[in-house]
Amino acid sequence: MPREKKTRNADGRSSIYYSEKEDCWHGYVTVGVKDNGRSDRRHVRGKTQTEVTGKVQKLERERGEGRVRKAGHVWTVETWLKHWLENIVAPPVVTENAYSAYDVAVRIHLVPGIGAHRLDKLEPEHLEKLYRRIMKQKTHLGPTTSAATAHQVHRTIRAALNVAVRRKHLVVNPALEAKAPKVEEKEVEPYTVDQVKTLLETAQQRRNSVR
Structure with missing residues (x-):
């Protein structure tokens, strides 16, 4: 089993190390600056170096694409x-x-x-x-x-x-990405010519027929 090895980088670069005490690998990636002005450095962990390396690279890609979730309050x-x-x-x-x-x-x-x-x-x-x-x-x-x-x-x-x-x-x-539900609109049958004539004739028999 590898000994505890830490590689923290002062310039903010990503670091990966193994902790013998915890028997797992850790990774740190600086993704930006917090509201208080301090570096926003994210932590990941895993059982193998390969697993943690993948997580670190994922965070680095998201950082480069501007897609890292903002630090702070955890919303539900x-x-x-x-x-x-x-x-x-x-x-x-x-x-x-x-x-x-x-x-x-x-x-x-x-x-x-x-x-x-x-x-x-x-x-x-x-x-x-x-x-x-x-x-x-x-x-x-x-x-x-x-x-x-x-x-x-x-x-x-x-x-x-x-x-x-x-x-x-x-x-x-x-x-x-979710499949949105569809709302089917019922087709409205138009009035026939005879029906329109009937409506107009009925309206003429009432007060305010123009309205």
Whole structure:
């Protein structure tokens, strides 16, 4: 078994070392600067040097692409959605109607369904399972309404996570990969010429027929 070997680099470069005491490998990667001005140095660990090297290289790639999750508060889906509602999209940023739709989607469906997940651990499959559950719900207005609800939930989580990505609380938006529910629009049959004539004739017999 290799002895404990530490290779810390003062210039902020990545380092990998083996700890005999812990019987595992550690890696450190500087990915930026924290809000307090100190270096944001991320730690990874694994049983083998190869495993840790892969994790270090992954962090280095994300650093180069500007996709490293911001350090600090660990958000859950619930805490992020509530913050988003209360502080980012509250009126007058969006209209009252738009906010009401977001609020219902968050309170009734997203928080009870996926709120406990850590924001950075949310997967497209979690969203797709939620959409399917909503689609199976029966409402007094029929299945089309359930599909419309699932679609609104998808639009809401997609919008909220887009902001999380822009603010670097999240690396990628899983809602962009999730299969979005479709809302089928019923085809409206146009009136026939005879039906239009009948409507006009009936209207002529009433007061304010022009209206």
